[in-house]
Amino acid sequence: MEKDCLFCKIANKEIPTDFLYEDDMLVVFRDINPQSPVHLLIVPKKHIRSINDLTEEDKIIVGEMAMLGKEMAKREGIDQSGYKLLFNVENGGGQMIFHLHQHLVGGWEGDAKW
Numbered sequence: 856m857e858k859d860c861l862f863c864k865i866a867n868k869e870i871p872t873d874f875l876y877e878d879d880m881l882v883v884f885r886d887i888n889p890q891s892p893v894h895l896l897i898v899p900k901k902h903i904r905s906i907n908d909l910t911e912e913d914k915i916i917v918g919e920m921a922m923l924g925k926e927m928a929k930r931e932g933i934d935q936s937g938y939k940l941l942f943n944v945e946n947g948g949g950q951m952i953f954h955l956h957q958h959l960v961g962g963w964e965g966d967a968k969w
């Protein structure tokens with residue numbers, strides 16, 4: 856838990872947020888400013904700043920994030936039409952919240968728009 860980290864506060868339920876999924880390691884909620892018809896955030900409870908800060912022990916977290924991305928795409932009904940799982944990394948990579956998260960985006964009519 857990192858002081859003043861928005862996603863730590865969300866994961867710890869200090870900021871009430873509707874979770875589509877929760878387990879001991881991860882939470883999933885809808886992006887507040889969706890860039891696509893389906894736009895979810897898959898977020899570890901552990902505070903990790905970005906992909907750059909991953910350690911060996913975090914491998915399991917990233918593996919679970921990918922697996923949950925696949926599962927959430929299925930639940931949202933976009934697994935067959937297709938989707939993207941994205942990590943933005945640091946300022947130049949478009950990261951604005953410095954607590955690791957994976958975007959699940961999809962649901963467009965036809966080709967991907969993002």
Ligand code: AMP
Binds near residue numbers: 949
């Ligand atoms: P990134 O640019 O990869 O750091 O993405 C951060 C994402 O978090 C953006 O898509 C924001 O719209 C989203 N976001 C910011 N605050 C909230 C919030 N309170 N609840 C849900 N999503 C949020």
Ligand code: ZN
Binds near residue numbers: 857860861
């Ligand atoms: Zn955090």
